[in-house]
Amino acid sequence: MKYLLDTDHLSILQRQAGQDYTNLSSRMAHYPLSDFAVSIVTFHEQMLGSHTYINRARSLDDLVNGYELMTRLVRDFKVLPLVSFDPGAAMALNQLQLQRIQLGKMDARIAAIGLSRELVVLTRNHRDFVKVAGLILEDWTV
Template identity: 75%
Template sequence: MKYLLDTDHLSILQRQTGKNYDNLLRRMSRYPLSDFAVSTVTFHEQMLGCHAYINRARNTNDVVKGYEMMLRLVSDFKVLPLVSFDAGAALRFNQLQSQRIQL
């Protein structure tokens, strides 16, 4: 893995439309798919989004749509390797934050 896609990147790829999608797809096409991965943090953020959608549902159709979104996430996350947010990653995250690097 050379490139770790964040939640914003993955969301753009999932929508499959727009200028950002075209640009990202063009740049990614220069490299093999095996060079890319996503983190468990991204998985968590996207699952939280589905959970929030389900909690805000006003009718059964919205609840069903929320669970369909969740099921699509499971499929989406089978395409790229999932990188753990382990103790080493947490340490590095804290170091970058202490340097006031925006993450």
């Protein structure tokens, strides 16, 4: 595994539409699927989103749609390896926190996983992730 898909890149793949999807999927086609992974943090973020959708359901149709969304998430996460937040990531996160980098909680956790495993993080969110020294970033949607 070489590449860690940030939540935004994974969401583009899940939508399967648009120029960003075309660019990303074309680039990924040049590599074996085994080169890619997603983090448990991305799973957490997406599961929180579906959970929020279910909790805000105003009708039975909304509830059905919310659970279908959650089912698709489980199916999507069976395709790529899931990278855990392990003690190495915890140590990297601690170092980021000591540096007082202004970074969202989930982004900091994803960055810590990328740093600890020496993975290239595929993301459009350069504005935030570029603050993390040593983190290798690429945007495959352009």
